[in-house]
Amino acid sequence: MAQQSNPFLTAQQQIETAAQFLGLEQHVIEILKRPMRVLKVTFPVKMDDGSIRVFDGFRSQHNDAMGPTKGGIRFHPDVNEDEVKALSMWMTFKSGVVGLPLGGGKGGVIVDPRTLSKNELEQVSRRFFEAIAQIIGPDKDIPAPDVYTNPQIMGWMMDTYSRLKGSYSPGVITGKPLSIGGSKGRGEATAQGVVFTVIEAMKQLSKPLKNATIAIQGFGNAGRNVAKLLSELGSKVVAISDSKGAVYDQNGLEVDRIMKLKDVGNILDYGSEYQIDSHELLELDVDILVPAALENVITLDNADRIQAKIIAEAANGPTLPEADKVLFEKGILVIPDILANAGGVTVSYFEGVQNAMNYYWSEEEVKSKLETIMVDAYHQVSEIAKKYQTDLRTAAYIKSIKRVEEAMVARGWV
Ligand SMILES: NC(=O)C1=CN([C@@H]2O[C@H](COP(=O)(O)OP(=O)(O)OC[C@H]3O[C@@H](n4cnc5c(N)ncnc54)[C@H](O)[C@@H]3O)[C@@H](O)[C@H]2O)C=CC1
Numbered sequence: 001m002a003q004q005s006n007p008f009l010t011a012q013q014q015i016e017t018a019a020q021f022l023g024l025e026q027h028v029i030e031i032l033k034r035p036m037r038v039l040k041v042t043f044p045v046k047m048d049d050g051s052i053r054v055f056d057g058f059r060s061q062h063n064d065a066m067g068p069t070k071g072g073i074r075f076h077p078d079v080n081e082d083e084v085k086a087l088s089m090w091m092t093f094k095s096g097v098v099g100l101p102l103g104g105g106k107g108g109v110i111v112d113p114r115t116l117s118k119n120e121l122e123q124v125s126r127r128f129f130e131a132i133a134q135i136i137g138p139d140k141d142i143p144a145p146d147v148y149t150n151p152q153i154m155g156w157m158m159d160t161y162s163r164l165k166g167s168y169s170p171g172v173i174t175g176k177p178l179s180i181g182g183s184k185g186r187g188e189a190t191a192q193g194v195v196f197t198v199i200e201a202m203k204q205l206s207k208p209l210k211n212a213t214i215a216i217q218g219f220g221n222a223g224r225n226v227a228k229l230l231s232e233l234g235s236k237v238v239a240i241s242d243s244k245g246a247v248y249d250q251n252g253l254e255v256d257r258i259m260k261l262k263d264v265g266n267i268l269d270y271g272s273e274y275q276i277d278s279h280e281l282l283e284l285d286v287d288i289l290v291p292a293a294l295e296n297v298i299t300l301d302n303a304d305r306i307q308a309k310i311i312a313e314a315a316n317g318p319t320l321p322e323a324d325k326v327l328f329e330k331g332i333l334v335i336p337d338i339l340a341n342a343g344g345v346t347v348s349y350f351e352g353v354q355n356a357m358n359y360y361w362s363e364e365e366v367k368s369k370l371e372t373i374m375v376d377a378y379h380q381v382s383e384i385a386k387k388y389q390t391d392l393r394t395a396a397y398i399k400s401i402k403r404v405e406e407a408m409v410a411r412g413w414v
C-alpha cells in the first residue's frame with residue numbers, strides 16, 4: 001500500500017484503528033474524524049522596507065466536548081490546512097489521555113519567522129491574533145506556543161487580545177512570559193513530561209537511565225530540554241540534530257556546549273568530525289530515540305532500520321501508521337505523541353488555572369503535579385495496551401476516545 005504522509009489522514013487512520021476496539025457507532029467516529037471548525041485567514045503586514053506582504057493562517061478547533069479547545073500556534077513555511085487540522089485532532093486526544101478538561105485546537109501561519117525582523121515578527125503575530133480573535137478566548141479556544149513561536153510571541157498576542165477586549169486577559173493564551181501570567185515550569189514542561197514517561201518505560205524494561213544512550217532529532221523547546229534533563233539524570237546524549245544537520249559522538253556529546261552553539265547560531269560548529277547525515281540519526285543503535293521536530297519522519301522507508309529500544313515522541317505526528325506496525329512487530333516501545341508530549345499542554349492548563357485564580361504556584365508545585373499526571377497516564381495507557389494486546393498509541397487513543405465520547409453523550413450530542 002502506498003504510504004500516506006498527509007497528517008490529517010494519519011490522524012483519521014489512528015482514530016479508526018482505536019475505534020475498532022471500542023465498537024463505536026459510525027456517527028461518533030465521523031465526528032471525531034474531522035474538526036468542528038476551521039478558520040482560514042489572510043492578512044496584510046507592512047514590512048520594514050515599506051512593502052506590504054500578505055500572509056495566510058489557520059485555526060482549527062477539533063472538538064470542545066470536554067472543554068474549551070486548546071493548542072499551539074505554529075509559524076513555519078510548510079504549514080497547511082491539513083497539518084493544522086491533524087494537530088488540532090491530536091490535541092483533543094492528548095487532553096483526553098491526561099484527563100484535562102479541554103478540547104483540541106491548533107493554529108498556524110505560513111511563514112518562515114527566521115527571515116523576519118523582530119518588528120515584522122511582532123506585526124505578523126499581532127495581525128494573525130486579531131484575525132482569529134472572534135473565535136478564541138479563555139472559555140472558547142486557548143492558543144499556546146508550537147514550532148517557531150515562543151513566550152515573547154505569546155506576550156504580543158495576549159496584549160493584542162487584551163486591547164481588543166479592553167481588559168487584561170491573560171487566560172486567552174498560555175506559554176506567556178512569567179511577568180504577565182506565565183507559569184513556572186512551562187518552558188521545560190513538554191520535555192519534562194517526555195522524561196517522566198521515559199523514566200516509567202525504562203523501569204518497565206528494567207533498564208537504567210544512567211548511561212542510557214539517547215538520540216534527539218530537533219533542538220528547540222522540546223528537544224533541547226529533553227537533552228538537558230536526560231543528561232542531568234546521567235544518560236548519554238550521543239546524537240542531536242536541528243534543521244541545519246546532525247552531530248554524533250558515541251562517547252556522549254557535551255549538551256551544554258551544543259546549547260550555547262545553538263544560541264549563537266549553528267550546532268554543526270561542534271566539530272566537522274562529529275557531523276553525520278540527519279537521516280542516520282534516526283537509525284542509530286541507541287536506547288532511546290526522541291523525535292522532537294516535525295511530522296512524518298519515521299516511515300516505511302526507515303522503520304525497519306530503526307534500532308532504538310524506546311521511541312519517545314516529543315514531536316507531534318513523527319510516525320506514520322504503517323511504520324507503527326513495523327515498530328510494534330520489532331518490539332520497539334513507542335511512547336506516542338499524545339501521551340509523551342502532553343506535559344506541555346498540562347502545564348499550559350495549570351497556567352490557565354493560575355490566571356483564573358490570580359494566584360501562582362512554585363516551580364516545585366508545578367513539577368510535582370505534572371509528575372503525578374504523567375506517571376498515572378503512562379501506567380493507565382500501559383494497562384490498556386496489555387488488555388487489548390496493542391501498542392501504546394492505540395491504547396492511548398482507546399483511553400482518550402472513551403473520555404471524549406462520554407463527554408459527548410453527557411452533553412446530548414450523540
Ligand atoms: N513547545 C511545546 O510546548 C510543544 C511542542 N510539541 C511538538 O514538539 C515538536 C518541536 O516543537 P518545539 O520544540 O516547540 O519547536 P521549536 O521551534 O522550539 O524547535 C523546533 C526545532 O526543530 C528543528 N528542526 C526543524 N526542522 C528540522 C529537521 N528537518 N530536522 C531536524 N530538526 C529540525 C529546529 O531547528 C528547532 O531546533 C513539534 O512537533 C511540536 O508540535 C509538542 C508538545 C508541546
Ligand SMILES: O=C(O)CCC(=O)C(=O)O
Pocket residue numbers: 070071072073094142143144145146174175316341342344345346348349
Ligand atoms: O500548551 C498548549 O496548550 C499546547 C501545546 C501544543 O501545541 C502541543 O501539545 O502540541
